Amino acid sequence: MDDFKKLARIYKNITFIFLILNLLIIFGSLYIESHFFNLSFYFSLALSGLMSVLFLTIIYIVLPKLFLKPLEILWYTILKLNPDSNSYFPKVDQDKLKVGKELVGNLIGQIYKIAIVANQDLMKVEQQKTDLSSEFLATRIPLPIFVLDNQETVKFVNKYGATYLGLEITDILGKNIYSILDLAFSSDDTLDNWLKEVKNKTAISIKSWERVKLNLQNNHPTLYFDMVAYYNLGNSQGYSLILTLFDHTKQYSEDDQAISFVAIAIHELRTPLTLLKGYIEVFSEELKDNLTPELSSFMEKMKATNDQLNLFVNNILNVARIDSDQMELKLTHQSWNSILSEAIDNISLRAKVRGINFETDIEQNLPEVGVDRISIQEVIYNLLDNAIKYSKDSKRIIIKSFLNKEGYVETTIQDFGRGIPENIMGKLFTKFYRDYHNRSQVGGTGLGLYISKAIIDAHQGNIWVKSKQNEGSTFGFTVLPFNLLSKDQKDLVNDEIVQNAHGWINNHSYYRR
Amino acid sequence: MEQEQTNNKKILVIEDEHFIGELYTRALNKNGYTVKVIADGIEALKECQTDRYDLILLDLMIPNMTGFEILNKLKDPSTTSPVHAKIIITTNLEQRDEIKKEIEKKADAYLIKANLTPNELVDFLSQVK
Numbered sequence: 001m002d003d004f005k006k007l008a009r010i011y012k013n014i015t016f017i018f019l020i021l022n023l024l025i026i027f028g029s030l031y032i033e034s035h036f037f038n039l040s041f042y043f044s045l046a047l048s049g050l051m052s053v054l055f056l057t058i059i060y061i062v063l064p065k066l067f068l069k070p071l072e073i074l075w076y077t078i079l080k081l082n083p084d085s086n087s088y089f090p091k092v093d094q095d096k097l098k099v100g101k102e103l104v105g106n107l108i109g110q111i112y113k114i115a116i117v118a119n120q121d122l123m124k125v126e127q128q129k130t131d132l133s134s135e136f137l138a139t140r141i142p143l144p145i146f147v148l149d150n151q152e153t154v155k156f157v158n159k160y161g162a163t164y165l166g167l168e169i170t171d172i173l174g175k176n177i178y179s180i181l182d183l184a185f186s187s188d189d190t191l192d193n194w195l196k197e198v199k200n201k202t203a204i205s206i207k208s209w210e211r212v213k214l215n216l217q218n219n220h221p222t223l224y225f226d227m228v229a230y231y232n233l234g235n236s237q238g239y240s241l242i243l244t245l246f247d248h249t250k251q252y253s254e255d256d257q258a259i260s261f262v263a264i265a266i267h268e269l270r271t272p273l274t275l276l277k278g279y280i281e282v283f284s285e286e287l288k289d290n291l292t293p294e295l296s297s298f299m300e301k302m303k304a305t306n307d308q309l310n311l312f313v314n315n316i317l318n319v320a321r322i323d324s325d326q327m328e329l330k331l332t333h334q335s336w337n338s339i340l341s342e343a344i345d346n347i348s349l350r351a352k353v354r355g356i357n358f359e360t361d362i363e364q365n366l367p368e369v370g371v372d373r374i375s376i377q378e379v380i381y382n383l384l385d386n387a388i389k390y391s392k393d394s395k396r397i398i399i400k401s402f403l404n405k406e407g408y409v410e411t412t413i414q415d416f417g418r419g420i421p422e423n424i425m426g427k428l429f430t431k432f433y434r435d436y437h438n439r440s441q442v443g444g445t446g447l448g449l450y451i452s453k454a455i456i457d458a459h460q461g462n463i464w465v466k467s468k469q470n471e472g473s474t475f476g477f478t479v480l481p482f483n484l485l486s487k488d489q490k491d492l493v494n495d496e497i498v499q500n501a502h503g504w505i506n507n508h509s510y511y512r513r
Numbered sequence: 514m515e516q517e518q519t520n521n522k523k524i525l526v527i528e529d530e531h532f533i534g535e536l537y538t539r540a541l542n543k544n545g546y547t548v549k550v551i552a553d554g555i556e557a558l559k560e561c562q563t564d565r566y567d568l569i570l571l572d573l574m575i576p577n578m579t580g581f582e583i584l585n586k587l588k589d590p591s592t593t594s595p596v597h598a599k600i601i602i603t604t605n606l607e608q609r610d611e612i613k614k615e616i617e618k619k620a621d622a623y624l625i626k627a628n629l630t631p632n633e634l635v636d637f638l639s640q641v642k
Contacts, residue, residue, distance in 0.1 A: 266606075267606040270605035271626075273627040275530075277627065277629070281630040282539070282631075310627055313627070
């Protein structure tokens with residue numbers, strides 16, 4: 001019943017919004033017409049009425065389409081239930097199913113149960129030996145459906161399911177679902193985790209996921225869909241789970257193309273950055289002995305500015321990756337001391353041109369860590385960049401790194417600048433969030449902390465902040481020593497690739513001739 | 514005057530942005546490399562196949578044939594003209610995951626041009642063994 005209530009609530013909310021919008025249109029246009037165009041009252045009234053009618057007509061067309069779609073899918077399903085029916089059934093466009101996914105999933109589950117019972121009766125009556133599952137109602141539902149037993153073995157798949165995966169039904173039946181569907185979820189709220197939870201607790205449960213990604217073999221394009229799972233422990237046939245997929249490949253892969261646009265834009269930005277970097281180097285090399293102190297400090301500032309722009313460009317790319325779940329880490333064995341000192345070196349010029357000193361207190365011989373060198377250095381750049389930006393008149397930044405009590409490698413960056421007001425501390429790690437008061441005084445986009453958190457989360461570390469207004473802030477984060485990485489993470493480790501701050505070098509030899 | 518060193522290494526720079534080619538040539542020449550720059554994909558592939566080079570810097574976005582296609586042709590197991598040069602992908606374009614994985618299998622190194630100065634590039638190349 002919850003799904004009905006949810007649908008009803010969505011309906012109420014939408015109609016309420018439309019009502020308000022309509023009132024706004026009427027009164028707004030009345031106001032504009034009488035104040036700015038000096039129209040007569042009755043003429044204004046008629047014009048506003050006309051606009052309102054136009055608006056209502058649009059709603060009249062859109063609303064039924066939206067809310068009748070779940071019903072339409074079920075209606076076709078039920079029509080097809082009639083074995084004598086020879087009617088033509090138009091293909092249902094699942095992309096248009098915007099509301100009521102859970103409801104449809106739930107109802108399909110219920111109908112499926114009824115169909116099992118009906119088929120049992122049919123079997124008794126007709127004593128048929130053929131596999132009746134091919135006659136199940138689910139065969140006719142125009143959505144990919146997988147029915148599993150409590151070992152997650154596929155007991156039934158409809159033809160839409162097989163076609164969707166580009167496989168034959170026989171390729172799928174009897175296989176473990178995870179060997180057929182290599183599902184990728186946007187969080188650790190996965191099918192597997194949910195099943196573990198419901199198996200111990202409940203008899204019946206329903207759950208939906210959005211933007212599930214499925215990589216197929218043989219150069220098939222990646223599929224994207226929303227998925228509803230219906231779990232029913234008490235099913236006498238041992239069918240304990242029904243998965244229904246709602247394809248959104250077109251829509252979600254357009255999001256993928258959005259990242260390609262970002263990639264092109266970044267390419268265009270990086271070309272002049274590369275050149276500027278090169279020319280600055282040539283000039284500082286050739287002129288280093290002939291520049292006045294002022295000009296040589298300008299040269300350093302120019303280089304620091306170029307680096308800052310480069311960091312920003314990389315940040316945009318990272319945000320696009322994070323938002324489309326394409327943040328891929330390449331974990332390797334790394335010396336934390338070398339990563340940290342290299343990152344500090346690379347950003348020290350930016351501190352120097354502002355007269356800021358880095359004071360470092362880094363334990364020697366920290367254990368090897370398992371990290372993505374380039375990503376984790378971006379975290380350090382962003383935290384140091386923030387510390388520099390928010391240092392105000394203070395000229396000290398303290399960087400510490402040590403093995404903490406939990407056995408993690410902890411790094412802290414402390415500045416003595418303006419600090420962060422308490423009321424915004426909780427929102428710091430969200431995208432585009434910046435302190436309102438600081439906005440006018442300090443440049444920046446508020447992307448750095450969002451990216452840092454995503455990267456640290458992906459490394460299974462923690463990131464936090466302590467701050468007092470006008471006294472400064474300390475940002476800290478942990479990374480895991482290599483031997484504490486989970487097995488899954490260790491599987492990601494690729495020791496053939498040697499990373500450094502500028503790229504990677506392949507250690508492999510077997511492609512060489 | 515800078516002392517020009519020589520290390521007898523021949524390097525082919527496949528790069529269609531003329532100014533970048535110019536900057537790289539300058540830094541590489543100073544460090545003793547013999548440099549040739551080519552901006553066109555098809556011409557670049559032919560030049561690679563002469564197998565006269567120790568290192569190839571390969572930009573991915575070049576006219577007439579992409580760097581990725583060149584990489585695939587050079588590393589095609591059935592090729593009759595294997596190339597011994599180390600192939601270093603130099604790009605400013607972010608790749609899709611599938612392409613990244615292919616590049617990892619086939620190239621010897623990978624770098625984002627905007628992250629390196631020409632001198633840092635020379636240092637990087639000295640680490641490619």
